Amino acid sequence: MERFGFLLRRPLELLPVLFGVSLVSFLLVRSIPGDPARILLGIKATPAAIAAIRARYGLDEPLPVQFLLFVRNALQGEFGKSIVFKIKVLDLVSAHIAPTLFLIGYTVVLALLFAIPAAVLAARRAGRWQDQAVRVASTLGLGLPPFWLGIILVMVFSIWLGLFPVSGYGDSFAGHLHHLFLAALTLAFALAPVLIRNLRASLLSEQSADYVVAARAKGLDERRIFAAHVFRNSPIPTVNLLGVTIGFLIGATVIVENVFAIPGLGQLMVNSIVNRDYMVVQAVTLIFAVGTICVTLLADIATIALDPRVKG
């Protein structure tokens, strides 16, 4: 278990990262021109009403004071109130987490369902037409913008074939699977090619490794060699890559949640930036940061579990 000792150290390393993310997001969101109170009340509002809103949400305090207040409250697990929705940021954000988590998990599962067979096929038939076909499909997947692909998928699968709902989240687990399918598929199309290329490359390099040559020399069956040796030892780089790309995926949900009207963090984030709902932007940024760190951590744990030589 000593190899997993880093699990205890990681949370301590987390703190400076979170502080840095908080400071940067605090400054960035406030450096966008535009006053949240004015946006909230519109062009018709009187200066008195705007001043009242600014005072209520502490926006009239100097910036350093606002930041210190934010840190003090955040340490107590308190993120203040949303200027737009007038409810606790924590309540608002926690209501939006599940759809995003579901979407990301769904996407990863779908992407792996595409990526693993495709990479194995490409590696085992390297240089032949099957490999070329996977390459062309991957390039297409990388090249299609998600917002466009999403609309096309809806046209085909919802409007013409009537198989999936156009948008939404659904009410049950099965409902989520049904409603989010096209959104997850859209994201999986973007994610899978990266995984395929990466996994194919490591499968190929393992295939020519000395121990594989030795196994072949022993006269082992080629299929057994692939399943028991090549495939088992190949996924480490891909697992690490997956960890990094999930970070990007969190960003991509912002667009896809908008197209598919999914009530997740991405949609909340866009809406909050447009409305300068500072506290919500900061809280969601922190969640994205924590999420990315957790995924990286999981990838590290998986790497160690997969390869006994790696130390934390």
Add this chain to the structure above:
Amino acid sequence: MLGMPAAPANAGGTIKIAREADSTTFDPIISQQNQDCWIFPNIFASLVRATPDATKVVPNLAESWTVSPDGMTYTFKLRAGLKFSDGTPIKASDVKFSILRARDTKESAWASLYSGIADIAAPDDTTAVFKLKAPSAVFLANIAMFAAGIIPEAAVTKMGAEAFGQMPVVSGAYKLEECKHGESVILTKNPNFWNAAKVNLDRIEWLLIPNDNTRILKLQGGEVDAAILIPFNRVADLQKDPKLAVHLDPSTREDHLLANFAHKPLDNKDVRQAIYQALDRKAIVDAVTFGLGEVANSFISKGAMFYNAAQKDYGYDPAAAKALLAKAGVALPLKLDLLIFAGDSAHEQIAVLMKDQLGKVGIELNVVKQEAGQAFDTTSAGNYDLAINYWTNDIIDPDEKTAFAVYGDDVTHSYYTGYKNPVVSKLVDDSRVELDEAKRQAIYFKIQQTVKDDIH
């Protein structure tokens, strides 16, 4: 603009409507956002209400009212047996509470509409007496508005305003069943509403679908009954779909070109008139709205109270524009900035066409794009030469827009342009105390023509 299946929802059924933005609150006095303003009148009833054609005020919670001869006191008689959605009685004291709250709450977005009320008395449970500071022709229109919707004093006091704004106790035709932020707002019929027998639908579901294409697909796929805010360029397409009916209802929205009087040479009327006549507004409107919009002839929108179809206007005349610029003695090319909302495709199209048309008379337009939040600040601070902005009415009386756009007070400076004509300000003052409708209309025709002649 609304797309709907050709067969409307049956009486007693549910209607699902897709819209582009989410509700932010259910407290009727603290929001000016359209998506909130669409819900408020459904859940809060006022003493009186506007007719659907927006030309008259008729009884609602009040069954009748009388006005004192000096026009300073209005006495409303409430209907018998009125109840809030929680079953508690609606009393005159709730009327007093609701409207004074709209007037006095610091964060009230509508306080100015009620500042003319001196006090309200509730001598008994069904009588509310409003004392005004001066006679007011606008008073009834103001209290017909949702911000004057009646809310229960007891529940608001007990729950606190913020909790009330999340799950209100209501007086209107519908009550809030559920609000899932980012997803849906569901209203169900309020059986305690005084006129519940006339309320057809049992349930209204407002679904948040921010993306225009998705909203339309949702409608075409039959997952919603209606979708609002259809982009102009999709209307012709949808009109061909036999399963859909496209409702093109007149709107009070007007898109304005603001000219900043504080930035020379825009203080010169000839220069403003040159810009006005250099613009082929018909061509712009046709192109941007795909022939669905109309050229406005005044700041009062077509069909609204005191709209004057015969209003004299200045037509498209580039030659006259050039002559006016020469008369004003400005050096050409005259360079001006035009502020528009970034990402607003209609604004961007207008800007492109304006740049072309003004270029032909020697005015060089530099288009400045700012995101809406920033553009609000820039406009209200008066840091622009020309700006595009739009307005929609909240009350049926033109007084609200008149006060904002042409009166020239120290807060909104005539739509942040700095325009102030004492003749207009005086006419507006007169219009507010003129209780004779015909005379008031004559004043309003004069206001509109004066403002037009001033090229504001």
